[in-house]
Amino acid sequence: MPVFDYDSIKRGIAIIAALGMLLPLNSLAQIIDYHQHLYSPQAGVRSSPGSKGIDADYLVAQLDGAGISRAVVLSVAYSFSNPNKAAVPNEYAHVMDENNWTSAQVAKYPQRLLGFCSVNPLRPYALQEIARCARDPNLRTGLKLHFGNSDVNVDNPDHLARVRRVFRAANEHHMSIVVHMHANIDHHRPYGAKEARIFLEQLLPEAPDVVVQIAHLAGGGGYDDPETDAALAVFVKAIERKDPRMKNVYFDVCGIAIPGMWENKSDLLVTRIRQIGTSRLVYGSDAATIDNRPKDALKQWHSLPLTQEEFRAIDSNVAPYVRNWVSAGKRNAKRSGQKLAPNRGTSTEGHICKQSPDHTFKSQRWRQLKP
Numbered sequence: 167m168p169v170f171d172y173d174s175i176k177r178g179i180a181i182i183a184a185l186g187m188l189l190p191l192n193s194l195a196q197i198i199d200y201h202q203h204l205y206s207p208q209a210g211v212r213s214s215p216g217s218k219g220i221d222a223d224y225l226v227a228q229l230d231g232a233g234i235s236r237a238v239v240l241s242v243a244y245s246f247s248n249p250n251k252a253a254v255p256n257e258y259a260h261v262m263d264e265n266n267w268t269s270a271q272v273a274k275y276p277q278r279l280l281g282f283c284s285v286n287p288l289r290p291y292a293l294q295e296i297a298r299c300a301r302d303p304n305l306r307t308g309l310k311l312h313f314g315n316s317d318v319n320v321d322n323p324d325h326l327a328r329v330r331r332v333f334r335a336a337n338e339h340h341m342s343i344v345v346h347m348h349a350n351i352d353h354h355r356p357y358g359a360k361e362a363r364i365f366l367e368q369l370l371p372e373a374p375d376v377v378v379q380i381a382h383l384a385g386g387g388g389y390d391d392p393e394t395d396a397a398l399a400v401f402v403k404a405i406e407r408k409d410p411r412m413k414n415v416y417f418d419v420c421g422i423a424i425p426g427m428w429e430n431k432s433d434l435l436v437t438r439i440r441q442i443g444t445s446r447l448v449y450g451s452d453a454a455t456i457d458n459r460p461k462d463a464l465k466q467w468h469s470l471p472l473t474q475e476e477f478r479a480i481d482s483n484v485a486p487y488v489r490n491w492v493s494a495g496k497r498n499a500k501r502s503g504q505k506l507a508p509n510r511g512t513s514t515e516g517h518i519c520k521q522s523p524d525h526t527f528k529s530q531r532w533r534q535l536k537p
């Protein structure tokens with residue numbers, strides 16, 4: 167009969183706990199990146215990655231280099247319908263091609279990458295494309311909307327009506343929504359508490375059954391813009407009063423830790439994160455361009471004055487829409503005796519040599535800060 171020596175068990179637990187304190191943060195948990203992108207060569211030309219784009223092989227190598235186990239890949243198909251850029255002939259065909267290309271790319275790494283469809287919600291083909299994506303097993307998990315890129319202004323009743331229909335369609339297709347809700351920065355579209363209230367009162371009720379992940383903590387990169395905080399405060403108050411519309415709302419922290427764009431607001435930022443609560447927050451790196459490698463983005467995020475427990479909780483959070491994927495992966499790995507953890511040390515240099523992920527960030531300042 168085995169005899170349990172409780173002292174040695176206790177000692178063992180103490181040693182494990184001590185090791186946990188010493189190990190680097192990202193070696194302890196399965197880190198999930200909830201805000202990644204791939205770019206076909208055609209989409210790359212229209213945005214920061216350039217004509218080589220970013221493919222799944224490259225991204226997975228980058229994730230390996232950062233110790234990130236999985237990533238949610240948000241299609242950038244909407245970039246073909248950016249109203250502030252030159253119009254693209256056969257626009258909808260390009261949008262479909264980009265969503266299809268993203269679908270095929272994530273399918274190469276089903277354990278590591280999960281695809282989201284995307285579309286400009288103001289376009290007449292938006293509902294058609296959402297229905298088409300809902301039939302694609304690699305894209306049907308969710309829908310990415312980018313209000314800045316698509317120049318959505320929720321103060322405009324026509325825009326609001328269109329976006330409401332899109333939220334309703336996503337809900338009907340059981341597709342979660344990741345939304346960059348900050349209005350266009352370059353054109354100084356209105357954004358702040360008023361727009362956040364419209365979002366809370368008129369958009370969230372259209373998608374009550376799916377997760378709505380508000381990107382970049384409701385901002386557009388960094389956390390130094392008072393209007394972003396005013397918008398986020400609307401959601402914080404709603405969480406505090408247990409507003410049922412906030413039931414399935416999550417926030418990603420993608421892009422908030424850009425050096426020089428949060429330090430002055432450090433106390434406020436930490437307060438907001440704690441008010442929201444770690445269970446509603448997920449990590450994101452944003453596009454793996456040469457000046458925003460996941461490894462570096464993760465390091466920047468970890469420079470915020472949060473506790474190790476808070477980082478661990480946020481980095482390894484399992485949002486409802488990835489639950490089945492994560493548990494299926496773990497079952498598969500167990501069956502095949504495989505390790506799901508990323509391969510460390512893979513060389514990822516030299517693939518992209520272009521500028522910055524300006525599709526989300528305050529591009530001018532980002533460029534100034536990131537040579």
Ligand SMILES: [Zn+2]
Nearest residue numbers: 201452453526
């Ligand atoms: Zn992004």
